[in-house]
Amino acid sequence: MTKDQMFTRRRLLLGGAALLGAAGVAGTTALLTGEGSPGPARGAATAAGPGARPAFKPSSYRLQPIAGYGAPPLRRRTLVPATVRSRPYLRVDGRGRTMVLTFDDGPDPRYTPDILRILRKHDVRAMFFVCGEMVDRHRNLLREMADDGHAVGNHTWSHPLLTSLSRSRIHAEMSRTSEIIEKAHGEPPLWFRAPYGAWNRATFEFGAELGMEPLAWTVDTLDWRAPAAATIADRVEKGAAPGVVVLSHDAGGDRTQSVRALREYLPELLDSGYRITVPQRRYA
Ligand SMILES: [Zn+2]
Numbered sequence: 001m002t003k004d005q006m007f008t009r010r011r012l013l014l015g016g017a018a019l020l021g022a023a024g025v026a027g028t029t030a031l032l033t034g035e036g037s038p039g040p041a042r043g044a045a046t047a048a049g050p051g052a053r054p055a056f057k058p059s060s061y062r063l064q065p066i067a068g069y070g071a072p073p074l075r076r077r078t079l080v081p082a083t084v085r086s087r088p089y090l091r092v093d094g095r096g097r098t099m100v101l102t103f104d105d106g107p108d109p110r111y112t113p114d115i116l117r118i119l120r121k122h123d124v125r126a127m128f129f130v131c132g133e134m135v136d137r138h139r140n141l142l143r144e145m146a147d148d149g150h151a152v153g154n155h156t157w158s159h160p161l162l163t164s165l166s167r168s169r170i171h172a173e174m175s176r177t178s179e180i181i182e183k184a185h186g187e188p189p190l191w192f193r194a195p196y197g198a199w200n201r202a203t204f205e206f207g208a209e210l211g212m213e214p215l216a217w218t219v220d221t222l223d224w225r226a227p228a229a230a231t232i233a234d235r236v237e238k239g240a241a242p243g244v245v246v247l248s249h250d251a252g253g254d255r256t257q258s259v260r261a262l263r264e265y266l267p268e269l270l271d272s273g274y275r276i277t278v279p280q281r282r283y284a
Helices: 003-023 039-047 058-063 112-121 132-137 139-147 167-185 201-209 229-239 256-271
Strands: 098-104 127-130 151-154 245-249
Touching (some): 112 139, 112 256
Parallel strands (some): 098 245
């Protein structure tokens, strides 16, 4: 597929999503709710529509005819601001048998391209919690994620144990990463995940300040211990259930087994009727 075809495909995907949004079709996205998630999001599924990205940037409105001619301009939807929480979301709304696959610590040119290829082959959107210093070295991979419609989350700049850092260093780790993601991916991250799952009040406060909601996981594949691919696939398949968020890695060591496992479990999940998607924030 050429770059141009890819671009066209992306426009089609975005256009299709926008149409679905306009028609008010429910259940096309994974909204956050359910056990283990903070209270305020419980009503999310009914309150929010499908969270497709806006099809147009505000600057393109200037190209619209002034009132009286042509179709009315599309109204850009407003994201409900992130709130300071006391614990992260552990799962998403499982309606429509949705599940979320997340890949942490990348991007890594040794493994991320293979993961992107597998996801593309199955026409599946996933989530990448990236580290700023990795993005800095491999910006092209963030562009590829954007082209394929994947969600990118903030996983700090250098993957430290945040709970051992001062507030100002925590802030720097998080804000620098949001900035570079916005530059490389085209949109600022809407989600944050603390390395090692080590959250504290500062991480929730700065996350909300930077416009991000905290997302942890439901099923840990423990792939960082480099078990056999079959073991990783087994953990995903045994843990599969509506609303489950799966944690695995596309960087941070030898991830050959993680890639091989994805090739096994992704078609299995799809054959079992799961819809693999990315979490959506609520819109006003
Ligand atoms: Zn990590």
